Each structure stands twice: as C-alpha cells, then as structure tokens.
Amino acid sequence: MQVYNSWLELKDRYDKLVLGLGNFDGLHLGHQKLISSLVQKARTIGGTPAVFTFVPHPMAVLRPEEAPPLILSPEIKQKMIADLGVEVLIMIPFNIEFSRMGPEDFITMVLHQHLGVHSVFVGYNYTFGYRGMGTPELLKEYGEKLGFEVEVISPVVYKNKPVSSTLIRALIAEGDIAGARELLGYCPIIDGVVVYGEQRGNTLGFPTANLQPGSDYIVPPNGVYSVKVKVNNDLFLGVANIGVKPTFHNNSINRTIEVHLLDYNGNLYGRRIMVYFIRRMRAEKRFNSAGELIAQIQKDISEARRDASGQV
Numbered sequence: 001m002q003v004y005n006s007w008l009e010l011k012d013r014y015d016k017l018v019l020g021l022g023n024f025d026g027l028h029l030g031h032q033k034l035i036s037s038l039v040q041k042a043r044t045i046g047g048t049p050a051v052f053t054f055v056p057h058p059m060a061v062l063r064p065e066e067a068p069p070l071i072l073s074p075e076i077k078q079k080m081i082a083d084l085g086v087e088v089l090i091m092i093p094f095n096i097e098f099s100r101m102g103p104e105d106f107i108t109m110v111l112h113q114h115l116g117v118h119s120v121f122v123g124y125n126y127t128f129g130y131r132g133m134g135t136p137e138l139l140k141e142y143g144e145k146l147g148f149e150v151e152v153i154s155p156v157v158y159k160n161k162p163v164s165s166t167l168i169r170a171l172i173a174e175g176d177i178a179g180a181r182e183l184l185g186y187c188p189i190i191d192g193v194v195v196y197g198e199q200r201g202n203t204l205g206f207p208t209a210n211l212q213p214g215s216d217y218i219v220p221p222n223g224v225y226s227v228k229v230k231v232n233n234d235l236f237l238g239v240a241n242i243g244v245k246p247t248f249h250n251n252s253i254n255r256t257i258e259v260h261l262l263d264y265n266g267n268l269y270g271r272r273i274m275v276y277f278i279r280r281m282r283a284e285k286r287f288n289s290a291g292e293l294i295a296q297i298q299k300d301i302s303e304a305r306r307d308a309s310g311q312v
C-alpha cells in the first residue's frame with residue numbers, strides 16, 4: 001500500500017480511484033464493510049482501491065477537550081487497512097485552515113479536480129467540510145453533475161444498534177471486552193513500549209511487562225484480563241492487570257497496565273509489544289498479604305489458559 005500526505009499529482013498517477021472517506025477509528029465491522037465494498041468495486045472496474053483520511057482526527061484539532069480516545073493507533077489502523085486490500089492511503093494533516101473548506105469546495109477541488117475520483121464510498125452518516133455540513137446526499141448530487149459514482153454504505157447493525165466507534169468505546173470503557181470484540185471483529189488492542197515498573201513482579205514470581213501505551217488509547221477499566229501478547233511475531237498467552245495495585249499502595253492514582261506472559265522467559269524492557277484483550281476476569285482487589293495475591297494470580301493464570309485456543 002502506498003501512503004501519501006498530499007493529494008497533489010495523484011490524478012495523473014491513478015486514473016480510476018475508488019475512494020473511501022472516513023476516520024475509521026477502530027476499523028469496526030461497519031468500516032470493514034465499507035472498505036471491502038470499495039476494494040470489490042475497484043477489482044470489478046480495474047481501478048485502484050483507496051482510502052482518504054485525516055490525521056489527527058479533526059476533533060483533536062477543533063475541540064481537543066472533546067476528542068475521544070482512540071480504539072486503534074494510527075499505525076495499526078494503517079496495517080489493517082492495507083490487509084483489507086487497499087492500495088493507496090491518502091492521509092492528510094488536518095488543521096484549522098483546512099477545517100474552513102466548505103463541503104462543495106472539498107468535492108469539486110479535492111475529490112474531482114485533484115483526485116479525479118471514479119467513485120466515492122461513504123458511510124450513511126458521514127459528514128465533511130466546514131462544520132460537517134457535507135452529507136452523502138450532497139456528494140450524490142455533485143457526483144451526478146461532475147461524473148463520479150457515489151456509494152453510501154448502510155449501517156451494520158448489531159442487536160438493533162448501528163455499530164459505531166462511540167458504542168465500541170463505551171463497551172471498552174465499561175469492561176465489556178466480549179461486546180467490543182463482536183463489533184470490532186477482532187480483540188481490542190493496546191500497543192506500547194515496555195518500561196520499568198516497581199521491580200516487584202519478579203519477587204512475587206510473576207514478572208510483568210509495564211506498558212507505556214503508544215497512543216491516546218481508550219483503556220478498559222481497572223481489573224484483571226486474559227490477554228494475548230505479540231512480541232515480534234510470536235504470540236503468547238498472558239494475564240494483564242490494569243490498576244493501582246491496592247495491595248501495595250494506598251489511594252494511588254498512578255494507573256498502570258502490566259502483563260505477565262505465560263511460558264515466556266526473557267527481557268522485554270524497551271521492546272514494543274501488542275496486547276490483545278480477550279476477556280475481563282475480575283476486578284482489581286486489595287489483598288491482606290503478598291501471599292494471598294500470589295495465590296489469586298495463580299488462579300487467574302489457570303483461568304486464562306482456558307482462552308488459549310481463542311482467535312485474536
């Protein structure tokens with residue numbers, strides 16, 4: 001997949017762009033349907049499957065205090081988009097000046113003149129341009145005038161609700177990993193670099209890799225989770241604790257994400273790892289002694305082993 005940070009000269013390079021528009025945070029089942037449809041269309045007409053997106057999310061520039069935390073890091077999202085068969089990713093840096101562009105200008109200048117799109121794919125509720133005033137209907141109207149096709153993808157519905165990034169964030173925030181997973185089509189992921197913790201894990205018999213998240217991720221609530229952890233290209237089963245370690249700290253506000261990898265023995269400091277959340281097993285608790293915590297972690301590990309065969 002080729003990645004561009006500008007739309008200039010793309011018209012000359014690709015004569016039939018089949019272009020999806022969106023932010024695609026989470027790349028959930030609705031996003032996957034949109035992207036698979038455009039990839040299919042491009043194959044049928046001999047065009048180039050492409051995605052147009054902004055970085056960072058426009059909300060992070062326009063109203064940072066209301067900008068939602070991310071379900072996927074930009075890097076992982078990019079890889080997943082490529083895996084769906086997209087050949088061109090246009091990632092435009094979003095700024096205040098750009099936000100003033102009206103939807104009509106965006107269509108005529110960017111989509112038509114510069115990109116020369118063959119067809120455009122958007123979700124049923126996609127809005128764009130100044131104050132989000134552009135709609136799928138407006139795109140269709142201009143598409144007829146300017147000569148490009150517009151495909152509006154209807155919502156993927158799960159239990160009577162449209163699948164959306166907002167709904168998935170809410171599920172993750174309440175610890176409903178199974179629910180989030182249903183709507184994503186894969187397990188929620190947090191990636192990051194392993195940093196030094198308090199150096200106690202080894203003494204308990206369960207060394208933990210303390211994760212410094214690589215993006216402003218939405219983090220599941222405090223508790224213990226069964227996880228799978230990717231180190232390079234190896235996948236390990238693991239147990240994760242998200243929380244403040246009440247057994248060792250009173251009223252700490254220092255929240256950590258740490259994982260103990262099963263059947264692993266090595267040094268992870270400074271390594272980048274990906275943690276796939278499989279299942280929430282229990283709440284984080286205060287134990288009266290390190291011995292009681294150790295006994296509980298042993299039980300957590302036996303329980304997590306039951307998830308060994310699950311897909312990430």
Ligand SMILES: Cc1cc2nc3c(=O)[nH]c(=O)nc-3n(C[C@H](O)[C@H](O)[C@H](O)COP(=O)(O)O)c2cc1C
Nearest residue numbers: 197198199200201208239241245246247260284285
């Ligand atoms: C599977 C698992 C479950 C845990 N559950 C709890 C818990 O319920 N309460 C708690 O205080 N700490 C819990 N911890 C965190 C341990 O206290 C922590 O791993 C230990 O103090 C090591 O911290 P360090 O990596 O900063 O040295 C858990 C850790 C793991 C790996």
Ligand SMILES: Nc1ncnc2c1ncn2[C@@H]1O[C@H](COP(=O)(O)OP(=O)(O)O)[C@@H](O)[C@H]1O
Nearest residue numbers: 196197198199201202207208209261267268269
């Ligand atoms: N099975 C394992 N799971 C996680 N980390 C491991 C494992 N085996 C060895 N390690 C290493 O041990 C370190 C964690 O030990 P620990 O005493 O918990 O220290 P810290 O407080 O710095 O996390 C990890 O960062 C990693 O380098």
